[in-house]
Amino acid sequence: MTDITLPAPVADDHDTGGYFQAAQRGELAVLFCAKCDAALHLPGPYCSSCGSLDVEWRTVSPTGTIYTWTVVEHQLHPAFPVPYTVALVEIDDVPGVRLVTHLDGRPDVEIGTPMVAVFDDVREHTVLPRWVIRDA
């Protein structure tokens, strides 16, 4: 995943930048309501459950399991040669919070496959959390 044509995320958005800042430290972060502890994912500036504008990024354990996946066989972009797999990973610590990841080829996965996050430099000052299969 070192291809320089790989599209990098906008990493300094007002609402999502904290995710990528944590990734630079090698940490996985989820936004929470500081008042009622509800996870706010995808991250936003307001907790509609309790009416609080006080939100904060918290580091969570970088482990999860596969919720679903698809093997991409038809190429759309040169940075992503086929076959590859897109998996949707649910974070162990925060049920219901999901992140997607790229996996090379057609790995042997199923719903529930354990995963662990790793942190890749996609360009200077931008780190992208992605997930790999966690060995038992």
Added chain:
Amino acid sequence: MTYPLRDRCAIAGIGATEFSKKSGRSVLALGVEASLAAIADAGMTVDDIDGIVRCDLDSLQHNDLAHALGLPELNYWGAAGVGGGAPCGMVAQAAAAVLSGQAKSVLVFRALNGRSGQRYGHGAAVSAAVGGNGSYDEYFLPHGLLSPGQMYGLVAQRHMAEFGTTSEDFAHIAIACRDRANANPNAQMHDKTLTMDDYMAGRMISDPLRVFDFCQETDGACAVVVTTAERAKDGPNPAATIRAAVQSGMPDMQGGMLFPALMRPTLTTQPSASAAAKLYERAGLGPSDIDVAQIYDCFTITVLLQLEDYGFCAKGEGGSFASSGALQLDGSLPINTAGGNLSEGYIHGLNHVVEGVRQIRGTSTSQVPDAEVCLVTSGIPVSTSAMILTKA
């Protein structure tokens, strides 16, 4: 309280261009042709039209279409979205404009060079840095999740795992739509038959979805004229009464390429479930009253989810329902009788509205005998819309 719009407006006219892979014309030219056809079909002239509803994904704007057509007045305009979720909501908006006295008769259109121009199925225009500004694409695109088809691959896989749905189930949906297209000379797939063997031999695009699970990106336009039920009686062709219409969604994010829909508590129940409940309540009808349905089909799995959400079978039984033969012309729920997005053309579901009117008129190339009640649905996973058309 009775739904205030019930039976008070109708679709008086329908129009469509040829559907092709390369129109060789501007979207303005396509929009004008479909609009003129719909206006004439309603027995009207441009002097009778004073409102326009467009879709947010169209590049053609209301004023430019009004100017090209030579409308003497433009007293109402509006837009609905997102994309394929819009068509029935566009009709509802037009009906509301008519009933509230803001316009006499309203033109509803979609005009696309969806194959030769910008191809929606090719997904996001990926640049060096992606996402931000409320799109949330930064969470998805850098991992190679790029297109609606890939997202529906994730949804289909999950449905298969939760309920035992099979590729054969998806195939029965593709084949039903193709069989209807084979009878429709204006369908893109008119001359191409599809068997179970053909389906299974189809190229895998985003496993478990094969090439035949994907709709036909299309150049073309559709238009309909919405007016009062009373005025619609004056036309030369039977009008389709709007029994009820609905827009309904989950109040969740749908920015960027719609991938935030993957964060919902479940992937196998869609906004069509809440749309169905409201629609049936407003109509005073239920799934057993539906004679024929035009079900939005950007992908086969999209249909399967809606068969469940609109109550034609229980949640999880969409696969076995599709495989039972129910969707064929002699089945309990004939669908997409012009071929749908899958085999007629992908005008993002306004072609479903046009075909719904044909069924009520009795003029479909795959006419369901004595069809009096037609369900038309629009796209998911975005906030969606739907309506029920009936005979006047």
